[in-house]
Amino acid sequence: MSNTPKIAFxxxxxxxxxxxxxxxxxxxxxRALYGAVRSGxxxxxxxxxxxxxxxxxxxxxxxxxxxHCLAEILKQNGVRPALVTGYSxxxxxAMAGCGCLSPAQGMTAIxxxxxxxxxxxxxxSFVMVAVIGLPLAELHQELARLSGPNWLSLINNKSQTIVSxxxxxxxxxxxxxxxxxxxxxxxxxxxxxxxxxxLKAASGSLLALFKAMPLxxxxxxxxxxSSPVYINGSAQEVATxxxxxxxxxxxxxDTIAELIGRDIDIFVVLDPTSALTRIIRWxxxxxxxxxxxxxxxLKKVSASLS
Numbered sequence: 001m002s003n004t005p006k007i008a009f010x011x012x013x014x015x016x017x018x019x020x021x022x023x024x025x026x027x028x029x030x031r032a033l034y035g036a037v038r039s040g041x042x043x044x045x046x047x048x049x050x051x052x053x054x055x056x057x058x059x060x061x062x063x064x065x066x067x068h069c070l071a072e073i074l075k076q077n078g079v080r081p082a083l084v085t086g087y088s089x090x091x092x093x094a095m096a097g098c099g100c101l102s103p104a105q106g107m108t109a110i111x112x113x114x115x116x117x118x119x120x121x122x123x124x125s126f127v128m129v130a131v132i133g134l135p136l137a138e139l140h141q142e143l144a145r146l147s148g149p150n151w152l153s154l155i156n157n158k159s160q161t162i163v164s165x166x167x168x169x170x171x172x173x174x175x176x177x178x179x180x181x182x183x184x185x186x187x188x189x190x191x192x193x194x195x196x197x198x199l200k201a202a203s204g205s206l207l208a209l210f211k212a213m214p215l216x217x218x219x220x221x222x223x224x225x226s227s228p229v230y231i232n233g234s235a236q237e238v239a240t241x242x243x244x245x246x247x248x249x250x251x252x253x254d255t256i257a258e259l260i261g262r263d264i265d266i267f268v269v270l271d272p273t274s275a276l277t278r279i280i281r282w283x284x285x286x287x288x289x290x291x292x293x294x295x296x297x298l299k300k301v302s303a304s305l306s
Contacts, residue, residue, distance in 0.1 A: 005265035007079065007305060010276060011067045011086035011093030014059040014190070018272040018293075021049045022066070025272055026295045030069060037103050038065045056191045057114045060089050061107055067093040067270040068103055070292050074268070078306030083264060085223040085255055087276055088154060088194065091242045099219035100235050112209050113246060116202035117192050125167040126193040128153060129174070132160050133183030139163070142176050151196035154250040157283045164193035195226075199247040206246060210239035228255040230262070256283050266290060268301060 023031040034048065038061070048062035067090065071081075086094035089110070096106045126149075131139055139161055143150050148166035155161050165173055174185040193199075215235035222231050225241035226248035259267070267289045269277045277291040290301050 006082045007266050008083040008264045009081040010269045011090035012271040012276045013088030013090045016063045016271045016273050033069045060110050064093050070270045071097050077302035098222040100238050113206045116205050127167050128188040128190050130162050130186045152249045153195040156252050156279050203243050203246040207243035228258045
């Protein structure tokens with residue numbers, strides 16, 4: 001029996017924007033590689049940190065490029081994943097990481113989806129809100145009391161859910177959730193809502209874009225989709241699941257359960273902020289995670305897993 005650990009690469013979503021510039025976090029080599037990948041972005045940005053981010057689009061492009069660079073460096077150092085997956089928009093990174101599309105194709109898809117989402121949600125001013133400590137059944141009751149459009153966007157675990165609601169109802173919704181027993185209600189710094197019914201047309205448009213692209217069959221199995229699906233061999237199935245997640249609730253707790261069920265030993269989290277690592281640990285503290293929030297982390301993961 002092999003003692004080689006079974007590794008999964010986890011690609012973070014748009015919230016994984018570091019506070020410090022990349023050269024400070026990872027050094028000149030990673031910064032140069034990031035610049036080379038990012039040069040084809042629409043639009044291009046010279047660096048990636050909180051002070052340089054002006055929109056959801058710049059955040060998504062930056063996270064995509066950085067997580068791709070970190071994964072490629074690990075692979076060059078001999079660290080090979082048995083599976084890949086992504087959190088929310090991190091699925092674009094996972095789709096590139098499994099070999100289905102190139103970085104340039106991934107950035108084209110991100111830009112396309114962003115423009116469609118902006119157009120399709122302009123009728124309302126939406127906010128995404130993390131509700132912590134309120135059971136799902138009670139959260140459903142609070143959402144049902146709202147008059148405007150609302151939906152569950154992401155279910156991280158049994159005590160943390162992200163919802164999308166109209167800004168006009170944010171104050172009353174937050175107060176009601178806290179009165180019902182929530183520990184915290186936090187507005188997230190995003191321009192637009194994600195993973196909900198109003199984005200169904202954007203999802204279809206993204207799928208049409210994928211179908212027009214020369215996608216490759218995944219070289220590494222990927223777990224993708226709102227309710228996670230294990231895919232090994234079909235590029236169009238990957239595209240269908242990634243596009244579909246744009247308008248469907250993300251059951252992240254089920255994704256992690258699927259990885260555990262497939263005997264993953266180590267979760268390598270390609271996140272410069274460590275936020276995704278914390279979400280995973282909240283689900284199951286026995287999971288072995290290795291984050292890459294610094295050059296020291298990158299060297300440590302490379303040395304211990306290669």
